[in-house]
Amino acid sequence: MLKIFNTLTRKKEIFKPIEKKKISLYVCGVTVYDYCHIGHARTFIFFDVVNRYFKKLGYKVKYVRNITDIDDKIILKSKLKKIDYKILTKKMINSMTIDFDHLNILKPDFEPLVTNHISEIISFISILLKKKYAYINFNGDVVFPINKFKNYGELSRKKYIKKDYNNTIYSEKNDFILWKKSKNTEFFWDSPWGNGRPGWHIECSTICYKYFGSSLDIHGGGSDLIFPHHENENAQSICFNQKKYVNYWMHTGMIILNNRKMSKSYGNIFLIKDLKNKFLSDAIRHYFLSTNYRHPIYYNIENLRNSEKVIKKFYFCINLIHINKNKINFKNNSCKYINLFKQYMDNNFNTREALFILLRLSKKIIYLYKSENFQKAQFFSEKLFYLGKILGFFLFKDFRQDENNLNKENSKLKKIKKLVKLREQARKLNLWEKSDFLREKLIKLGVYVEDQKDKTFWKIVE
Numbered sequence: 001m002l003k004i005f006n007t008l009t010r011k012k013e014i015f016k017p018i019e020k021k022k023i024s025l026y027v028c029g030v031t032v033y034d035y036c037h038i039g040h041a042r043t044f045i046f047f048d049v050v051n052r053y054f055k056k057l058g059y060k061v062k063y064v065r066n067i068t069d070i071d072d073k074i075i076l077k078s079k080l081k082k083i084d085y086k087i088l089t090k091k092m093i094n095s096m097t098i099d100f101d102h103l104n105i106l107k108p109d110f111e112p113l114v115t116n117h118i119s120e121i122i123s124f125i126s127i128l129l130k131k132k133y134a135y136i137n138f139n140g141d142v143v144f145p146i147n148k149f150k151n152y153g154e155l156s157r158k159k160y161i162k163k164d165y166n167n168t169i170y171s172e173k174n175d176f177i178l179w180k181k182s183k184n185t186e187f188f189w190d191s192p193w194g195n196g197r198p199g200w201h202i203e204c205s206t207i208c209y210k211y212f213g214s215s216l217d218i219h220g221g222g223s224d225l226i227f228p229h230h231e232n233e234n235a236q237s238i239c240f241n242q243k244k245y246v247n248y249w250m251h252t253g254m255i256i257l258n259n260r261k262m263s264k265s266y267g268n269i270f271l272i273k274d275l276k277n278k279f280l281s282d283a284i285r286h287y288f289l290s291t292n293y294r295h296p297i298y299y300n301i302e303n304l305r306n307s308e309k310v311i312k313k314f315y316f317c318i319n320l321i322h323i324n325k326n327k328i329n330f331k332n333n334s335c336k337y338i339n340l341f342k343q344y345m346d347n348n349f350n351t352r353e354a355l356f357i358l359l360r361l362s363k364k365i366i367y368l369y370k371s372e373n374f375q376k377a378q379f380f381s382e383k384l385f386y387l388g389k390i391l392g393f394f395l396f397k398d399f400r401q402d403e404n405n406l407n408k409e410n411s412k413l414k415k416i417k418k419l420v421k422l423r424e425q426a427r428k429l430n431l432w433e434k435s436d437f438l439r440e441k442l443i444k445l446g447v448y449v450e451d452q453k454d455k456t457f458w459k460i461v462e
Contacts, residue, residue, distance in 0.1 A: 022062070028222075041284060044105050070089075121198045124240065133239040158231070255296065314362055314384065317361070419438050426438060
């Protein structure tokens, strides 16, 4: 039974989709004024796993992730670079696509640009004005008055003093803009209220309404979006539809660097395009999935290196024995590892514990292989591959990148087993000098050796 932590209610709830075996999933996408950073990597890797897992459970997922291609930051950046904003956004979208493809993030079913939905946004705002959930302020902007929505603050847990609303003279400081009147001859679209462009929050409400109707199952994003973005989006959508907007709000935790949240204002941003040149893509995925998605991640390069070691171990295990990776069929998933994996994933997508299952599998595979129980090693190797694919691992381009290392490890293992066998034979023949010589060779290969009565116990320790 799948449970999801709902940001709105602050508790885990049993997941019940609006439509049987269908999922409506919306995640706030990138504002494309700069290259994508590791905060984007964390959020979109996690929701990629959510998408994959629902599909593995047999759901038909409709996944929408927008792209904000008009915004104050985009306008400012284009002016600083002295290029047309469309050239800037196109370049950043291309870079984003390359980064996400490298991280094996599946493309959403729909990836709408805000600038392709201006007419729908204008229609949405017109209805809010008609229902008196919006007003035009002294600047000519169309504004949403927060005190018109009695539950404003319910998502972010922020409290506001409600005052009497006057359409002509009163404007609450937290009222937010739906349509921003243009102050120059650039960056605008025509509307019933004059030339301008959409506010940030209205775009997601409009796009969700277009693709999902009045309600959707899951709405996700980074925790930095809870306020004001998702709070405002929730308010205007409920007022527009007169019904519950989102059934489950999900948010990923922040990334902390040097005891500060990662932010361009602090100058502590790490870009995906730089990180992917240093680490295998699966290692980056492993790193971000090894912490509960709601918790902050304290960015640490050493932990990334550890994730790479784990990923290399996984690749090593699935390539110890030849398995037909394209024809693995698990109609009977009675394996305890798969059942445990599902239990953890059903508990609010606990990828941290799910990864421990993969690690346990890898240790078992190596043990079985050393024991020359190749049939069982293959069985569990297939399970490891199957579960890893659910988490988005095993791209094979990673394998090709690291193929030489894997071949070396395979060769090393064969050499160790041969030396152990020769040493056991030497001991049986009382050839103690040869036995000691072979022991030294094993130690140099990083092998711990312990002689038991009838057999030599050995283990790779480095």
